[in-house]
Amino acid sequence: MSLLRAKIQDVFNEPACEKNRGKNATARKNGCSKPLTPGAAAGGCAFDGAKIVLQPITDVAHLIHAPLACEGNTWDNRGAASSGPTLWRTSFTTDLTELDVVMGQGERKLFKAIREIKEAYGPPAIFVYSTCVTALIGDDIEAVCKRAAEKFGLAVVPVNAPGFVGSKNLGNKLAGEALLDHVIGTVEPDDAGPYDINILGEFNLSGEFWLVKPLLDRLGIRVRACIPGDARYFDIACAHRARAAMMVCSTALINLARKMEQRWDIPFFEGSFYGITDTSEALRQISQLLVKKGADPEILGRTEALIAEEEAIAWKKLAAYRPRLEGKRVLLNTGGVKSWSVVHALMEIGIEIVGTSVKKSTVEDKERIKQILKDDNHMFEQMAPRELYAMLSEHKADIMLSGGRTQFIALKAKTPWLDINQERQHPYAGYDGMVELVRQIDIAIHNPIWGQVREPAPWDCQPAVREERPRTKSETATLHAVQEFAGTTAGDFGEC
Structure with a gap:
């Protein structure tokens, strides 16, 4: 102990x-x-x-x-x-x-x-x-x-x-x-090279790292170890021979990145694969770190060529969604790196951020949010379920992105909801992942079910009384007697 x-x-x-x-x-x-x-x-x-x-x-x-x-x-x-x-x-x-x-x-x-x-x-x-x-x-x-x-x-x-x-x-x-x-450092690899990197804090949720790895493969960059997503024991044991590292979630494994830099001189930076701009910036920083550690500088040119090609494809795909989503309001109830990386990604296509949680975010994460949103009025440390429900039921957001714990608040408020946390079924990383995220938001917001669930329930409506023929004097007297007994008038009944 x-x-x-x-x-x-x-x-x-x-x-x-x-x-x-x-x-x-x-x-x-x-x-x-x-x-x-x-x-x-x-x-x-x-x-x-x-x-x-x-x-x-x-x-x-x-x-x-x-x-x-x-x-x-x-x-x-x-x-x-x-x-x-x-x-x-x-x-x-x-x-x-x-x-x-x-x-x-x-x-x-x-x-x-x-x-x-x-x-x-x-x-x-x-x-x-x-x-x-x-x-x-x-x-x-x-x-x-x-x-x-x-x-x-x-x-x-x-x-x-x-x-x-x-x-x-x-x-x-x-x-x-x-x-x-x-584990790390217990096995010596026989194939270490100048383009080996580690990816730390990447969990490969829904297989989303598989959307990023092909980009690195095209640049000739080998992922020596992705910790922990889709990792193998011997890859992690050899991770000390990587030349550089990218930290995806510093809240979880910042101590691992820092100590690997101290022990084995593996420089690292914190980046994100969410969104087009952040994905491109991450690829640039990886290449720059490798060059500083002795890799051929020509990789910088190849990286820019790859970025230009992939960005053009992604923006062309996203153009179809912009008219349908521009100006839509999103409430982001998550934390950590997603509190700023997803914000940046959504704003790139004209979506408005009405709020983002920073419960699990670091000081650096919060500073990035301030730079992206230009103020901190849209940041909240924690929002009670009652407040979330009030915000959504008053239609201050068109959709909420969060984890499974708060999905029923959105559903109760009859507001579209999309899972952005670890339980999600779709990968959102990289260029293709950004397109998939926007597609899922579009599907959720424009699902016709929301128009139906917002209609008043049939049992909350009283149909209007329609006469097939004129009432007789006896029927009229009987109706008036019933209404007088019930305390109602004919005007109380009408269409919903």
Whole structure:
């Protein structure tokens, strides 16, 4: 536990974080997240965050040393995609019971589970995750993993990120520390070249990195390791021989990028593959970093030629949507890098941004939003569901882009909604991804269902009374008697 405590303090003291540098020594030790309230929904624990970062490593067995519920609650919680191995989709857990805890059988059961996975699947590595229960009872997963690695001749990586130590974001960073301590640099590649790069913080959601990788392939740039999206264990183990790196989500893995720069002199920058302009800028910066590290400067010219060709194709496709979407208002309820990259992407085709959340955004993210929107009046740290509903029901936005948690607020307000977070079904990265994003927005806004659901319900309407023939004196007297008894008049009835 003392080693874990030291690791957590090291992660809190992140010199590459602008927000962290502005704190005093006492505040820096407390980290960036609010303390968790036991029993409250905190948006994920540290174990959940570590699992999010490491599970997309597709050829690795992920073994959860915990009672069954820990694995059940976190399994496959991201829509990452694999181009090959499927072992990461298999759930492994030691399934500790009360008897195992009382009798001290946790470490023995863990060792046996590692052996069974080795014999049944033969993976290149097994990642072993500590959880609240096993950390509290003192199971030494570091020692068990070391012994198992020696015994079975494969990499067994301990991931010390029990849920009670902090938030999901802290777990992201602890996962990066596990890769630094036990994986990266453990294998020497025999094919290292001047055009090798790493992509950090890219999760390949819905396979969207596959829209970007062909662009890099055309430039002769090889992705040595994409961490963690569609990754392979040996690619990550060789990641220390890349010449440059791009950071896609600094909130999650800034510590990994900074320490790789310190240890192996791999410069990095933060960029985005969302939107035409940002995709082009990312390609330029990758090429420029490679040239600074010794690559042939001719790659700069080839990069500009590729950008010009791809931008022309993308803008031609987007021209068909501009008349239908220009002036439409979008409310963006997400965070992190998407809080500014998607904003920039949508404004490129004339869509108006009425608000964007910055709940999970860094100081740099917020500064980018201010530069794009020219002010900070459209930024909100957190908006309560009641406020979101009021904004949408008053038609202040034509569509909301958010995650699945808030979709029902938009549906209740009878407003179009599009999933922009990890559960989405469509890839939005790169030039083709931008076209797909605009197409999905167009489909959502102009779906004829919204005109129907906004109509008054039939049971809220009273049809007008139509006479087939003139009433008799007796019928008229009877109608007046009924109306007088009911307290109504003939004028109270009319069409909806």
